[in-house]
Amino acid sequence: MAMPYVAVASSSMAATPVLMPRLPATAAANAATRCSAWPYLPPRLSSSSNHFSGSRRFSSLQVRASSSEETSLNTEELFTDLKAKWDALENKSTVFLYGGGAIVAVWLSSVVVGAVNSVPLLPKIMELVGLGYTAWFVYRYILFKSNRKELATDIEALKKKVTGAE
Numbered sequence: 495m496a497m498p499y500v501a502v503a504s505s506s507m508a509a510t511p512v513l514m515p516r517l518p519a520t521a522a523a524n525a526a527t528r529c530s531a532w533p534y535l536p537p538r539l540s541s542s543s544n545h546f547s548g549s550r551r552f553s554s555l556q557v558r559a560s561s562s563e564e565t566s567l568n569t570e571e572l573f574t575d576l577k578a579k580w581d582a583l584e585n586k587s588t589v590f591l592y593g594g595g596a597i598v599a600v601w602l603s604s605v606v607v608g609a610v611n612s613v614p615l616l617p618k619i620m621e622l623v624g625l626g627y628t629a630w631f632v633y634r635y636i637l638f639k640s641n642r643k644e645l646a647t648d649i650e651a652l653k654k655k656v657t658g659a660e
Contacts, residue, residue, distance in 0.1 A: 583589060611617050635645040
């Protein structure tokens with residue numbers, strides 16, 4: 495590669511031109527941070543150690559098609575089921591209201607998490623609180639068999655209360 499040279503004149507009375515190699519702007523910036531006048535050379539990649547053949551690289555990503563009737567998805571049947579369920583709804587406006595409320599709640603929680611995350615020490619404190627709560631929950635409900643049964647009955651009671659079966 496041909497290196498461009500810049501003629502630099504000395505400041506003394508006798509002007510003697512000195513030829514110095516001119517570095518590109520990015521190389522000059524890298525040279526200033528490295529404290530060296532040598533141009534930056536990227537590390538050499540060894541073609542024998544880092545080379546993978548295409549068959550070895552994608553061997554775990556093999557996908558096979560099957561013509562089995564039981565696993566195929568019938569889109570027409572799916573749409574007819576969805577249409578029947580939509581037509582069976584009495585309050586369609588309620589579905590839109592709940593859907594819109596869910597979208598607003600996700601957006602609002604994203605804003606709150608972003609604000610909490612921007613405070614310098616608060617994210618680490620929140621991680622510690624979450625870790626402590628997880629340890630307490632495991633000790634309280636999951637570690638012992640009797641407590642697991644209590645948790646299962648609490649969850650079943652909550653399911654009945656939410657679905658209105660109680």
